[in-house]
Amino acid sequence: MILELIDKLEKQHQLTREEWIRLIAGRDEESTAYLFEKARYWQHKYFGNQVYSRGLIEFTNYCKNDCYYCGIRRSNRKAERYRLTKEQILECCKTGYTLGFRTFVLQGGEDGWFTQEKLEDIVSSIKECYPDCALTLSIGERSFESYKRLFEAGADRYLLRHETAENNHYRKLHPPELSPENRKQCLRNLKEIGYQTGTGFMVGSPGQTPEQLAEDMMFIHELQPHMVGIGPFVPHHETPFAKEKGGTVELTLFMIGLLRLMQPKLLLPSTTALGTIDPLGREKGIRAGANVVMPNLSPTTVRKKYELYDNKICTGDEAAECRMCLNRRMEGIGYELVTDRGDYPDYNKNK
Ligand code: 5AD
Ligand code: FES
Numbered sequence: 001m002i003l004e005l006i007d008k009l010e011k012q013h014q015l016t017r018e019e020w021i022r023l024i025a026g027r028d029e030e031s032t033a034y035l036f037e038k039a040r041y042w043q044h045k046y047f048g049n050q051v052y053s054r055g056l057i058e059f060t061n062y063c064k065n066d067c068y069y070c071g072i073r074r075s076n077r078k079a080e081r082y083r084l085t086k087e088q089i090l091e092c093c094k095t096g097y098t099l100g101f102r103t104f105v106l107q108g109g110e111d112g113w114f115t116q117e118k119l120e121d122i123v124s125s126i127k128e129c130y131p132d133c134a135l136t137l138s139i140g141e142r143s144f145e146s147y148k149r150l151f152e153a154g155a156d157r158y159l160l161r162h163e164t165a166e167n168n169h170y171r172k173l174h175p176p177e178l179s180p181e182n183r184k185q186c187l188r189n190l191k192e193i194g195y196q197t198g199t200g201f202m203v204g205s206p207g208q209t210p211e212q213l214a215e216d217m218m219f220i221h222e223l224q225p226h227m228v229g230i231g232p233f234v235p236h237h238e239t240p241f242a243k244e245k246g247g248t249v250e251l252t253l254f255m256i257g258l259l260r261l262m263q264p265k266l267l268l269p270s271t272t273a274l275g276t277i278d279p280l281g282r283e284k285g286i287r288a289g290a291n292v293v294m295p296n297l298s299p300t301t302v303r304k305k306y307e308l309y310d311n312k313i314c315t316g317d318e319a320a321e322c323r324m325c326l327n328r329r330m331e332g333i334g335y336e337l338v339t340d341r342g343d344y345p346d347y348n349k350n351k
Contacts, residue, residue, distance in 0.1 A: 002031040009261045010038055014221055020214035027254050036253075039260035039289030046265050047291045049335045052342030053326065054103040054136065054269075055096035055297040055319070058306040059084040063109025065140070066175045067163075069205060071236035071307045072109050078238050082302050083113060086122050092297045092319075093126055097133070099323045100339040104130070105159065105294065107138035114139075116146055120153040127154035134341045136198075141182060144189045151193050158190045161200035161229060165219035166212040173205055187223055196344050198227030198267070203255055204247020205233040213255065221262060226344040227292070228259050228266055231273030234309035249278045253288040260289030265345045267292050276313050282326075283333050292342065293330070295322035 005023040009015055015023065027035075060083045061072045072079050084092075093104050104126060108114070114122075119139070126135055136157035137150060147158070162183055164170050170180035190197045201216045202208075220228055232247030252274055259268055269292040270285025278284065282293060296303060296314050303315040314322055323337075330337045 002026045002028070003034055006031060006035050006038065006261070009258065013262050013264075015217070017214050017218060020217050021210050023258070024213050024254070025210040032250075032254055032257070035257040035261070036288050039257040040287065042260055042264040043289050043291055046345055050291070050338045050340070051286060051330050051335045052103070052267070052292045052340060053101060053323075053337055054105045054292065054294045054342070055092070055099075055101035056105045056107060056294045057084070057089060057092045057096075058107050058296070058298045058302065059089055060108035060111040060114060061302075061306050062111040062113065064112065065110055065178065067178070068173055068175070068240045069202070069233060069236070069309075071239060071309055073239060076238045079307070080305050082305050083111070084299070084302070086118075086125065088299065089122060090125065090129065092299065093130060093133075095319050096297045097130055099320055100337075101297070101323075102132065102339060102341045103134040103136060103157075104297070105136040105138055107159070110140040116149065120149060123150055123153040123155050132341075134196075134343065136196075141178075141186050144193070147186075147189055147195070148193050151195060155195070157196040157198065157226070159198040159200075159227065159229065160186055160190065161198075161202075162187060162216075162219060164201055164205065164208065164212055165215040169205075169207060169212045172207050184219070187225070191223070191225070196226040196347060197223075198229055199223060199225045200227075200229035200231075202233040202247065202273075203230055203252040204245070206241055206244040208233075208247075217258065217262060220259070224263070226267055226347065227269070228263075229269050229271060230255055230259070231271035232277050234273055234276060234311070236307065236309045246277060249274065249281055249284065253284055256285055256288040256290050267342065267344060269294050272296075272313060273309065276309070276311055283329055286330070286335055287333060293326050293337070295319070295326055 138159040270290035274281035
């Protein structure tokens with residue numbers, strides 16, 4: 001029964017809501033093994049044994065938002081706030097370039113100090129220095145106009161997880177000033193402008209059910225993003241969700257496998273959160289169908305401060321150490337970390 005649903009997903013790249021729920025709620029060891037085998041087949045067909053890497057630069061942990069799950073929410077007075085200067089950001093890129101990164105991800109809280117002008121200046125400076133690299137932004141919800149100008153300044157990609165596609169669940173995870181409708185509209189705008197667009201969700205966030213995960217899959221199917229980042233929810237001790245249970249490795253891996261079958265060419269990161277709750281989490285993610293890793297390039301002095309959740313890994317390691325570590329980890333499971341922009345297959349660059 002469950003295996004038939006996996007076969008159907010592989011052939012049609014889509015299921016009905018009821019089928020998604022049945023598949024997610026009915027998963028067991030046998031169906032999981034079956035799914036991962038198929039996921040690896042498609043992963044190998046489009047990407048061989050290559051794993052792409054992106055150098056993550058966490059350039060500010062100031063944030064005007066107050067999401068209930070996040071360690072850098074504005075109400076967390078204990079968070080030590082920092083901002084990197086443009087020079088520091090460029091220095092991270094320089095280190096990253098030498099280490100073989102050809103994609104940089106600028107990620108930060110929604111921090112008004114970085115005005116549109118400042119952001120455009122940073123984006124164009126990075127693209128001037130590293131024209132052969134892709135630049136990804138991950139700086140939250142902005143207007144269509146702002147996204148457009150950042151794209152014109154040179155940004156190639158944008159990551160904005162939808163977090164959960166089901167509206168009532170979204171409202172349980174966020175304060176009233178944040179709306180699921182706006183979140184989804186931002187994602188549609190990003191795609192329309194021409195960004196390679198990444199969305200994603202947390203697995204096992206408080207109150208999440210298979211019904212909601214089904215909504216996530218259906219939303220992603222409709223959006224057809226280029227990348228989907230998913231990771232387990234991990235509680236942070238200074239948030240309203242401090243005492244909630246975290247997401248599991250098992251369900252996160254299952255969802256990765258489903259995403260690979262639903263959209264075989266998807267860029268799918270094996271996330272730091274997965275590596276945080278299991279020492280071999282990132283390897284397991286790749287073996288479930290993921291094909292991207294996103295190690296940190298932020299200066300070690302600020303690493304610990306970008307604490308979205310407890311016990312985040314790699315906060316004491318230099319960029320070079322993470323690169324070597326991931327090289328070793330990927331080789332250990334028969335994959336190769338490549339020096340490549342790692343664009344979406346057949347992506348038609350309209351700029
Ligand atoms: N656990 C897991 N992931 C988290 N994120 C934020 N807080 C947490 C947490 N406590 C994720 C969100 C966000 C991304 C940058 O990090 O999905 O989009
Ligand atoms: Fe950072 Fe292993 S990836 S130490």
